[in-house]
């Protein structure tokens with residue numbers, strides 16, 4: 482980090498040196514050399530600080546050495562960014578506010594500085610000031626690049642403040658050019674739906690969820706919530722129909738929907754239907770959670786030895802640690818039912834190993850940044866992307 486900052490200051494110093502060189506040449510032509518000579522002197526003092534690894538003193542000297550004019554304004558902005566990157570956003574605010582106080586600034590530069598100032602306020606945690614600045618920029622700027630960046634920053638702030646409706650309002654105009662915005666927007670609608678469910682406004686919740694699916698037809702969360710609403714109304718078959726869409730939306734979320742699917746079939750008093758459904762899912766993806774759920778159904782209906790046989794077959798095709806752990810439990814049960822008083826020590830040893838391997842193992846992982854956790858979060862706490870955390874499947878997964 483320190484090396485990166487030093488390199489940044491060095492680059493800024495080169496830029497200042499270049500700026501001074503241009504100005505010195507221009508001024509020499511006009512025979513006003515004294516101020517430029519002073520500036521060059523300050524430049525070399527700053528460079529000396531830099532070479533002695535004293536970046537604070539170097540930056541202060543460079544800032545003091547520079548007038549604000551069209552040649553140097555970019556360097557001031559670069560120095561502001563450096564302060565922010567160093568965690569000194571308050572100094573960045575001073576530099577950027579100092580720039581904005583200059584009436585001669587072009588409209589484009591003024592807007593660029595406003596964006597930087599908004600970033601400083603975000604870094605300082607002063608969200609209301611950042612928000613006001615970005616809103617003004619959005620209302621007034623004619624520059625598409627700055628407007629889009631202001632929208633992006635504003636949406637990020639509104640998400641942090643849980644201002645879902647306001648975020649939707651800002652994002653509305655972006656859906657056409659940036660289809661990637663549809664996924665987070667569908668999740669904001671799910672957030673709104675959950676708030677409505679909490680306040681017992683189910684009709685409004687349903688409206689938000691249907692809109693979420695219109696925005697992003699692959700939004701598993703909206704489907705899960707719609708299925709929950711159907712179940713709350715006692716419409717279990719409709720809930721099952723909803724859940725049946727999830728493997729097509731995102732096959733990796735089959736383990737997420739299994740508990741809801743089981744609940745819906747149980748309330749419908751249709752365990753046979755559940756088993757048939759599970760076989761169909763197993764044909765789509767041989768996930769451990771499907772194998773274990775099917776194994777348990779067979780265990781209860783046909784007995785433990787039958788469950789061992791079938792589970793063993795499936796695990797040969799799709800081996801997994803969780804499946805092996807479950808199979809050991811079944812063998813334990815079979816051993817106990819055979820009337821032996823003491824447990825099989827070989828099974829106990831195997832169980833000890835699978836337990837140790839499964840302990841502390843995360844069940845979900847962000848497909849974008851790799852963040853892992855036991856529970857499923859719809860927004861990754863690490864990279865802040867929506868819908869990127871999914872169940873871990875495969876050998877050591879669900």
Ligand SMILES: [Zn+2]
Nearest residue numbers: 847850861864
């Ligand atoms: Zn992530």
